[in-house]
Amino acid sequence: MELNFISLAIIVFLPFLAAAITFLIYPLLKEKTAYFSALIALTCASLILTLFGTTGSTSVPLLSSLDVHLRFYVDGLSLLVGLLASGMGVLTFIYSLGYMKNQRHSPTYYAALLVFMGSMLGIIFSADLIFIFIFWELTSLSSYFLIGYFNNENSSKSAAKKALIITSIGGLLMLLGFLLIHSITGTFDLSLLLSEPTSVQSSLRAHGLFLPTLVVIILAGASKSAQIPFHIWLPSAMVAPTPVSAFLHSAAMVKAGVYLLGRFHPILSGDEWSLILLTIGIITMTLTALFAVISTSIKELLAYSTASHIGLMLMGFGIPITLTGVSPSLGFVSGSFHLLTHALFKAALFLIAGVLACQLGIKTFSDAKGLWVKIPLIAIFAVFASLCMAGIPLTSGFYSKELLFQGVYTLANNYGGIWWILPLLSIMASSLAVVYSLRFIMMFFGSQPSHKKDVQPLPPSMVFPISILILLSLIVAISPSIAIDFISHSSSSYPPGHLPIHIGIPDHVTPPLLMSLSSLVLGVALYTKHKQISKATTSVLSSKHLSIDSIYSSIILSLENYGLALISKTEKTSMRTHIIWLIGTLGMLPAITLLYLHQNISISSSLPHQPAFLIVLLIIILGTISVARSNSHIMGVLFLSIVGFMIAVFYLLSNAPDVALTQLAVETLILVIFLVIIGKLPAYYGEASPIRVRLDTILSIFIGTVVFFAVIISTSSFAPKDIVAFFSNRASYPIGSTENIIFDYGGGTNIVNVILVDFRALDTLGEISVVALAALSILTLLHSRNQGGVK
Amino acid sequence: MSQLFLALTIGSLFSLGTFLLLRRDLLKSILGVIIFGQAANVYLITMGGFSGTVPVLYGGENLVSTTDPLVQALVLTAIVISLGTTSFILVLLLRVYDEHGTLDIDRLWGQS
Numbered sequence: 001m002e003l004n005f006i007s008l009a010i011i012v013f014l015p016f017l018a019a020a021i022t023f024l025i026y027p028l029l030k031e032k033t034a035y036f037s038a039l040i041a042l043t044c045a046s047l048i049l050t051l052f053g054t055t056g057s058t059s060v061p062l063l064s065s066l067d068v069h070l071r072f073y074v075d076g077l078s079l080l081v082g083l084l085a086s087g088m089g090v091l092t093f094i095y096s097l098g099y100m101k102n103q104r105h106s107p108t109y110y111a112a113l114l115v116f117m118g119s120m121l122g123i124i125f126s127a128d129l130i131f132i133f134i135f136w137e138l139t140s141l142s143s144y145f146l147i148g149y150f151n152n153e154n155s156s157k158s159a160a161k162k163a164l165i166i167t168s169i170g171g172l173l174m175l176l177g178f179l180l181i182h183s184i185t186g187t188f189d190l191s192l193l194l195s196e197p198t199s200v201q202s203s204l205r206a207h208g209l210f211l212p213t214l215v216v217i218i219l220a221g222a223s224k225s226a227q228i229p230f231h232i233w234l235p236s237a238m239v240a241p242t243p244v245s246a247f248l249h250s251a252a253m254v255k256a257g258v259y260l261l262g263r264f265h266p267i268l269s270g271d272e273w274s275l276i277l278l279t280i281g282i283i284t285m286t287l288t289a290l291f292a293v294i295s296t297s298i299k300e301l302l303a304y305s306t307a308s309h310i311g312l313m314l315m316g317f318g319i320p321i322t323l324t325g326v327s328p329s330l331g332f333v334s335g336s337f338h339l340l341t342h343a344l345f346k347a348a349l350f351l352i353a354g355v356l357a358c359q360l361g362i363k364t365f366s367d368a369k370g371l372w373v374k375i376p377l378i379a380i381f382a383v384f385a386s387l388c389m390a391g392i393p394l395t396s397g398f399y400s401k402e403l404l405f406q407g408v409y410t411l412a413n414n415y416g417g418i419w420w421i422l423p424l425l426s427i428m429a430s431s432l433a434v435v436y437s438l439r440f441i442m443m444f445f446g447s448q449p450s451h452k453k454d455v456q457p458l459p460p461s462m463v464f465p466i467s468i469l470i471l472l473s474l475i476v477a478i479s480p481s482i483a484i485d486f487i488s489h490s491s492s493s494y495p496p497g498h499l500p501i502h503i504g505i506p507d508h509v510t511p512p513l514l515m516s517l518s519s520l521v522l523g524v525a526l527y528t529k530h531k532q533i534s535k536a537t538t539s540v541l542s543s544k545h546l547s548i549d550s551i552y553s554s555i556i557l558s559l560e561n562y563g564l565a566l567i568s569k570t571e572k573t574s575m576r577t578h579i580i581w582l583i584g585t586l587g588m589l590p591a592i593t594l595l596y597l598h599q600n601i602s603i604s605s606s607l608p609h610q611p612a613f614l615i616v617l618l619i620i621i622l623g624t625i626s627v628a629r630s631n632s633h634i635m636g637v638l639f640l641s642i643v644g645f646m647i648a649v650f651y652l653l654s655n656a657p658d659v660a661l662t663q664l665a666v667e668t669l670i671l672v673i674f675l676v677i678i679g680k681l682p683a684y685y686g687e688a689s690p691i692r693v694r695l696d697t698i699l700s701i702f703i704g705t706v707v708f709f710a711v712i713i714s715t716s717s718f719a720p721k722d723i724v725a726f727f728s729n730r731a732s733y734p735i736g737s738t739e740n741i742i743f744d745y746g747g748g749t750n751i752v753n754v755i756l757v758d759f760r761a762l763d764t765l766g767e768i769s770v771v772a773l774a775a776l777s778i779l780t781l782l783h784s785r786n787q788g789g790v791k
Numbered sequence: 792m793s794q795l796f797l798a799l800t801i802g803s804l805f806s807l808g809t810f811l812l813l814r815r816d817l818l819k820s821i822l823g824v825i826i827f828g829q830a831a832n833v834y835l836i837t838m839g840g841f842s843g844t845v846p847v848l849y850g851g852e853n854l855v856s857t858t859d860p861l862v863q864a865l866v867l868t869a870i871v872i873s874l875g876t877t878s879f880i881l882v883l884l885l886r887v888y889d890e891h892g893t894l895d896i897d898r899l900w901g902q903s
Contacts, residue, residue: 574900576813583809613793617800624807624826633818640822647829651866654836655845655858659866666874670825673878677885681818685895688815696813704806711798711834718840727860732848751846751860752867760864767868774875778882785889 003058007051008072008125011044011082015118019111026107034097034461037110041089041117048082057127057191073127073191076487077336081259084343085120088251089113091465095351096243098459099358109149113247116142120252124259129178129188132260136174136224139256140167143248147240159236162552166233170223174260177216180209190263197266214268218261218276225257226307227314228284232549234307235291238299242354245299250306250346258313258339265317265332277318282425285311289432293439294534297364298353301436302346305389308429309342312404315426319407326410334403336487341396341476345388348469349440352382355462356443368443377463379444381470388473390437390523391430393516394505396476401430405512427519434523435530580699587703594709612653619646632684637674641667658752727751727759797837804830817887817894821880828873832866839863 018040026033051074059071092113100109119142122135141164148160182188184203193200204210221227226234237249248254261277285308292304316338319331327333355378356362360371372379388397408422476483506513526533623643630636644667651660687693731746731754741747746754756764804826811823839859846860888894 575896579812583812610793614796617796620800621803624804627822627826628807628810633816636819636822640825643826644829647833650833651836654839654841655843656836656839656863656866657845659836659863659870662867662870666870669874670877673881677881680885681888682894684818685816688897692813692815696810699813700806700810703809704802707805707830708798708802711801711837712794715794715797715837718842721840721859723861724843724857724859728846728848728857731860749848751848751857752863755860755864756867763868767872770872771875774879777879781882781886785886 003051003054003056003072003074005058005060005072007047008058008074009070011047011086012072012118012122012125014044015040015114015121019114019118022107022111022114026110031097031100033107033110034093034100037114038090038093040114041086041093044117044121045083045086045090048079048086051079059127059189067188068130069128069189070131071127071189071191072125073194074125077259077262078124080336080340080487081255082121082124084255084340085117085124085252088247088343088347089117091347091351091468092243092247094461095246095354095465096241098462099241099243099354101459108145109241112142112145112149113244116146116248116253120256123256127190129182129190132190133171133175133178136256136260137168137171139253140164140171143167143237143253146244146248147237149241149244153239155236156239159233159239163233163237165556166230166552167224170220170230170257173216173223174220177213177220180204180213180216184209193267194263200267201270210268211272214272214276217264217268218273218280221257221261222280222314223257224260225254225310225314226303227257227280227311228287228307229548231284231288231304231307232552235295235300235303238297238303242299242350242357245303246347246350246354249303250350251343254306254310255339255343258310258317258335261314261317262332262336262339269317269321271320274318274320277314278422281311281313281315281318282422282429283311284308285315286425286429286432289429289436290537292436293432293530294537295436296366298356298368298440298443299350299363301365301440302349302353305433305436306342306346308433309338309346309389312401312429313338313342315422316404316407319404319411323407323410323414325413326406330403330410331407333484333487334400334407337403337480337483338397338400340483340487341388341400341473344469344473344476345385345397348381348385348466348473349389351462351466351469352378352385355458355466358462359456359458362443365439365443369446370444372444375458378458378466381466382444383441384470385473386437386440388477389440390434390520391516392520393513394477396473396480398516399476399480402506402512402516405515406510409511409515423515427515427522430516430519431523431526434520435527435533438523438527439530583703584699587699587706590710591702591706594706594713597713610653613650616646616650616653620650631686633678633681637671637678641671641674644670656752658750727755730759731755793841797833801830801834801837804833815896817884817896817899820896821877821884824880825873825877828869828877832869835862835866835869 018037022033022037025036029036055075057071057073059069062068062070093110096109096113116139119135119138123132123139126132126135144160144164147163148156178188181193181200181204184207185193185200187193201210204213223230234249234254238245240248265273288304288307288311292301292308295301295304313335316331316333316335319334321328321331323330355375356368356371360374362368362371384395388395391397391401405423405426408426412419412423620643623639623646626639627636627643630639644663648660648663648667651657651663728751730744731748731751733741733745733747746758748754748758808823808826808830811819811826814820814823839862841858843856843858846857846863848857884894887899891899893899
């Protein structure tokens with residue numbers, strides 16, 4: 001089916017347009033801007049829904065001579081992630097209305113969120129690698145603004161900086177990967193690459209570039225998706241407003257990395273791909289689950305848990321497609337399915353954490369106890385979402401986790417040996433997920449409410465998004481096959497599996513079910529001991545060598561110190577030193593070239609001999625020497641003027657009457673300006689020291705010598721000048737010709753004039769602008785005298 | 792001979808410009824900058840080769856050979872731009888003296 005280019009362009013670019021409009025309409029709508037933004041997101045989401053079931057690509061050339069096209073690509077995976085990003089956008093904007101009531105409202109917040117949503121949709125639907133890169137960096141940039149939203153706090157600033165640095169390093173790695181792919185295949189067109197994934201991979205392998213490409217693309221995805229060792233930016237980013245965390249750090253931005261890997265799965269999957277992804281995935285899944293167990297702040301727990309669940313998705317993508325006994329697309333489907341279920345329950349949990357922080361002022365676990373009494377409805381939601389997060393049977397999280405368990409179990413069964421570590425660690429990580437989910441649940445129970453203050457009724461704009469998310473999770477829990485069908489559609493690039501992926505209420509005991517049950521039991525058992533676990537783990541982790549965070553800060557700190565040291569070495573010295581280095585280097589470069597240019601320096605006769613020249617040049621040299629020797633300002637300026645007028649004569653002798661005229665006019669003007677100014681200046685200061693004069697003389701003679709030889713060499717032979725013939729033929733008009741006179745001919749007799757006003761008219765326009773700008777600056781400088789901080 | 796003399800002139804213009812640029816008096820530095828500009832223009836015109844006639848055509852007839860008109864157009868543009876920059880730099884000099892009470896580079900640097 002032919003894709004509708006217009007609707008895709010609207011999906012991607014409407015949010016950007018709306019972001020610009022936000023600033024205009026904010027004074028009218030005030031906080032209702034949230035509804036406007038939600039409407040934009042809703043438009044995008046419904047347009048994406050109309051594309052449901054389509055696959056294919058469409059493009060429009062932007063600069064066809066440079067092979068720049070605006071290309072879009074749509075398949076099940078992009079529809080799924082796109083729907084998540086825009087749908088979560090709707091809920092986030094509605095929620096922001098309630099959440100931001102007590103905070104500083106500003107159009108920048110909504111504009112940044114809209115830009116973020118647009119760039120996210122851009123990553124998802126673009127089929128041009130360069131566009132994907134641009135949108136990718138735009139998400140990093142808008143996330144920088146959103147994290148630093150409360151930017152009067154230092155912690156916000158450094159957290160925003162950290163997220164920006166880490167994710168843009170990932171972006172640059174991704175660009176490197178794209179360039180590697182382009183260097184082999186010669187195209188940036190993703191749909192072309194995806195149409196022949198195996199041949200792309202084999203040609204990459206043939207050039208030995210497969211592994212580098214694979215590594216940089218995986219690193220790019222891992223940095224965006226907060227995988228170890230890049231996970232440190234995500235917990236720090238929790239200083240952002242909670243709606244931002246729910247949107248960027250659970251449903252959208254961190255999923256961009258997962259999406260990238262899912263996108264390149266058909267092209268890059270193989271043994272190396274599986275090995276790297278399974279390793280990163282299992283390490284992240286286990287370790288960050290442990291970090292979540294020992295977190296003290298609610299949002300930090302959710303952040304670590306997000307990283308852990310994304311590790312699970314990467315493992316899903318890493319499961320080889322060649323396993324016997326299961327469908328080849330099992331791994332891909334399990335990863336994508338978990339992407340959906342995780343986004344639903346994690347966003348709900350973030351929004352609930354926002355309710356706690358905003359309405360009750362609770363941000364850490366020590367404050368929270370017995371909240372059931374205060375907010376019963378939210379408590380029910382929280383318990384349900386936490387159960388999904390823990391993967392309790394018959395919840396949405398359970399089904400997606402089951403698929404992964406099935407994958408790792410089959411993998412271990414197929415390969416045996418060391419691979420059994422994967423199912424074991426998966427059970428471990430899932431039991432840790434049970435522990436931290438229980439911690440979240442137990443906030444709502446307990447004997448006495450720690451919070452004495454009465455709770456105001458929750459604004460419906462905050463409850464509504466949470467209930468929608470819970471409802472969706474519930475639908476997936478009741479009928480997971482709907483979601484699976486949707487996602488299986490996205491793995492259409494694979495041959496249809498012999499074994500369909502079946503998901504539903506387990507009717508008999510299978511190994512994956514046993515894995516789930518054992519992790520549940522283990523998790524509950526661990527929860528009873530979780531205080532001791534926290535203590536032990538915290539003491540191990542507090543050692544500085546283990547902390548990636550401290551490595552990051554020391555790298556940043558040493559870079560800053562190095563920069564400061566460099567500045568103080570180069571910038572704090574005097575202007576003299578700057579000039580000496582600059583001119584010395586400028587002189588050295590041609591000097592070296594001259595030394596290595598084994599060429600006979602010949603005094604050629606190609607320049608005509610004119611006695612008048614010698615006199616004029618002699619006066620110029622003597623005049624310049626007098627400028628240098630003059631010991632008053634006025635003498636220097638007058639001698640300079642003599643030099644200038646003599647140069648005008650030189651131009652006249654060189655058959656350049658126009659230049660000579662201009663030189664005369666300009667010299668006169670400059671002399672007048674000098675004479676006006678010179679009376680307001682102090683007397684001449686004299687020389688600082690004879691040593692300095694001697695040193696400067698040496699440098700000057702060096703420069704003079706270099707220039708002397710440069711001129712000798714460059715004038716010893718002249719190449720034939722076609723350009724002269726071109727201009728003298730074209731400056732006038734053709735005689736009796738039917739050629740295109742207007743475009744090709746100048747129609748004048750003075751060639752220099754024709755060049756200035758016709759052939760190079762744009763240069764002349766630039767020249768006039770420089771003069772106008774200089775005049776404006778002079779006016780400003782003269783006007784601002786004696787204003788402000790004049791001593 | 793012409794070539795030697797031209798090289799000598801341009802060389803000494805650059806040399807003296809460098810010397811002036813390094814002077815203690817800020818006004819003299821500016822004179823150095825101006826001389827650099829003049830030297831570069833002279834060099835450019837020299838690269839035109841001086842062969843041929845004045846680049847003006849009469850009555851639409853294409854004359855046999857004119858001198859290189861392109862370098863002349865370049866230098867003409869450069870001269871006009873130098874007028875703008877020179878006058879700006881001079882007013883800047885005036886403001887420096889207004890604000891700091893000196894044009895001695897050593898003292899100016901010491902102040903900041």
